[in-house]
Amino acid sequence: MHTRGGPPTLVKDLTEEELIARFAPLLPQGGALVPTGDDAAVLALADPRVVVTTDALVEGAHFRREWSSGADVGWRAIMQNAPDVAAMGATPVGFVVSLVVPGDLEADWVVGLAEGMAEACREVSSRTGRPCGVVGGDLAGGPAVVVAVTAFGDLGAAAPVLRSGARPGDTVAHVGTLGRSAAGLALLLSGDDDAARLPSSGGSAVGTYLRPQPPLEAALAAAGAASAMMDVSDGLVRDGGRIARASGVRLELSSEGLVDEVVSEVAERLGADPLAWVLGGGEDHGFLATFPRGVELPAGFRVIGRVAEGAGVLVDAAPPPVAGWDHFGGGS
Numbered sequence: 149m150h151t152r153g154g155p156p157t158l159v160k161d162l163t164e165e166e167l168i169a170r171f172a173p174l175l176p177q178g179g180a181l182v183p184t185g186d187d188a189a190v191l192a193l194a195d196p197r198v199v200v201t202t203d204a205l206v207e208g209a210h211f212r213r214e215w216s217s218g219a220d221v222g223w224r225a226i227m228q229n230a231p232d233v234a235a236m237g238a239t240p241v242g243f244v245v246s247l248v249v250p251g252d253l254e255a256d257w258v259v260g261l262a263e264g265m266a267e268a269c270r271e272v273s274s275r276t277g278r279p280c281g282v283v284g285g286d287l288a289g290g291p292a293v294v295v296a297v298t299a300f301g302d303l304g305a306a307a308p309v310l311r312s313g314a315r316p317g318d319t320v321a322h323v324g325t326l327g328r329s330a331a332g333l334a335l336l337l338s339g340d341d342d343a344a345r346l347p348s349s350g351g352s353a354v355g356t357y358l359r360p361q362p363p364l365e366a367a368l369a370a371a372g373a374a375s376a377m378m379d380v381s382d383g384l385v386r387d388g389g390r391i392a393r394a395s396g397v398r399l400e401l402s403s404e405g406l407v408d409e410v411v412s413e414v415a416e417r418l419g420a421d422p423l424a425w426v427l428g429g430g431e432d433h434g435f436l437a438t439f440p441r442g443v444e445l446p447a448g449f450r451v452i453g454r455v456a457e458g459a460g461v462l463v464d465a466a467p468p469p470v471a472g473w474d475h476f477g478g479g480s
Contacts, residue, residue, distance in 0.1 A: 159258065160251030164287055170255060171262035176269050178242055178281030189283035191242045191300060199238035199301035199308065203229050207293040215336050218257040220358045221295060222264025226282075229299035230272050231362040231379035231433045237309040237371030238301030239278045240364070243269070245285035248294040261295070275364040278302070306371060311394035313375040314438040320399055320453035321445055323366040324434020325356060326384060326406055327425035331414040332357030334425070338418055352410045362433035369446040370437050377437035382430040385468045388461045391436065398458030400465070403427070406452065427463060428470030 159167060177183035182190035205211055205225055216224075230240040245265070249258060265282050272280050332353035362379070370377060376395055380387045384406075388399045407415075407422045415422035438455055439445060461468060 157255045158251060159249050159253045159255055159289075162255060167255060167258060168287060171259050174259070174262040174266050176266050176279075176281035177283055178269065178273070178279040180242060180281060180283045183281075184284050189242065189244070191283065193241065193302045195303045195305050197303050197308075199233050199236050199303060200298065201229060201232040201301075202296065202298040203232070204294060204296040213257070213293070216358055217264075218260025218262075219264030219267070221293070222261040222266075223268045223359045224264075225261075225295045225297050226265050226268035226272065227360050227362055228381065228431070228433060229297045230268075230364060231367065231381070231435065233299050233301035234276075234362070234364045234367040235309065235377050235379040235435060236301065236303075237306055237368065237377070238303045239276045239368065240272055240280050240299055241278060241302050242280055242283045242300045244298045245282055246288070246294075246296040247285060248288050248290040248292070248296075250291055250293065251289060253293065272364060276368060309371050309374050309377045309437075311376050311378055311391045314391055314395035314397050314399075314455045315375060315440070316397055316455055316457050317441050318375055318438040318455040319441065319443075319445070319451055320388075320401060320436070320438055320455060321449040322380070322384070322434055322436050322452050323370075323446075323448040323450070324361075324363050324380070325408070325410075325432045326380070326434065327411040327422065327427075327429045327432070328353050328356035328408075329360060329431040330357075330425035330429020331411050331422070333429075334418055334420060335414060340417070353414050356432060360431060360433045363435065363448055366446055366448040367435045367437075370435070370439075370449065373439055373443050373446065374437040375440055377435055380430065380432060380434050380436050383428040383470070384436065385427045385461050385463070386430075386471060387436055391438065392460055395438075395455075396459070398456045399453055399461045400456050401453035401461060401463045401468075403464050405450075424470050427468055 233240045
């Protein structure tokens with residue numbers, strides 16, 4: 149919050165309680181029986197089993213403040229965790245957030261973060277039909293912004309969908325976008341401000357990077373039919389390889405039709421290989437799944453290959469030209 153005619157209020161200008169008071173009321177509580185305010189929250193679940201996952205956004209590694217508003221980062225923090233829950237066949241019902249912020253960060257950026265999380269929770273609820281919210285967390289000071297989120301999911305008496313269920317003869321299918329987030333990041337890294345603001349494909353690419361739109365409803369619809377499923381966060385090839393290893397099979401993928409017009413236009417503008425983004429780019433947060441032969445695919449899924457005897461991933465009957473994202477080995 150800016151004072152009239154004065155400089156913006158920084159985190160270091162406030163006590164912890166004062167900062168929390170600015171953003172905590174903005175966070176929805178979903179269906180929590182005991183919401184934010186106690187030592188821990190209490191969630192209402194239909195199933196005694198709980199699906200739990202966690203992930204983090206680190207300033208400088210996952211986002212830059214010159215590109216991403218607080219609201220953008222808040223949205224991404226929720227939308228990169230909700231798909232991991234949905235990929236297991238569970239409905240996201242709650243999130244807790246550990247937030248680290250430097251003292252020289254504007255307090256309004258933190259308020260925006262909460263607003264982005266609230267907006268994302270509303271979107272998750274609209275896609276799943278189940279209330280969810282940010283029901284607690286922790287606040288600490290540090291040299292850079294870190295947003296660590298733990299998500300909780302309700303299986304509702306269904307069996308979890310694992311990576312290890314793919315079998316030879318199964319169909320490999322995907323729902324969501326591929327390569328758009330990587331294309332958007334490439335636009336931002338290029339410094340081509342005009343391209344990054346393109347209202348058509350460039351805007352869609354950057355928009356996907358800043359605010360991914362995981363098709364959660366499609367994953368939940370697939371839960372009763374898929375033999376294996378996972379969120380594509382580190383790239384189609386790398387995440388496909390994880391299903392292949394867990395299941396002891398080989399995924400044979402086809403590149404035909406994988407490059408859409410958005411990725412193609414950005415690649416042409418930047419002189420890049422669009423297939424590299426599609427196969428190796430992550431953070432679109434679509435879903436890769438395998439289905440037994442003869443099973444009707446849920447709406448939105450498209451066939452991109454098949455499961456065979458063997459190991460690893462082949463693309464067009466050859467080793468893929470990229471490996472995907474690795475936090476320590478880098479992307480390729």
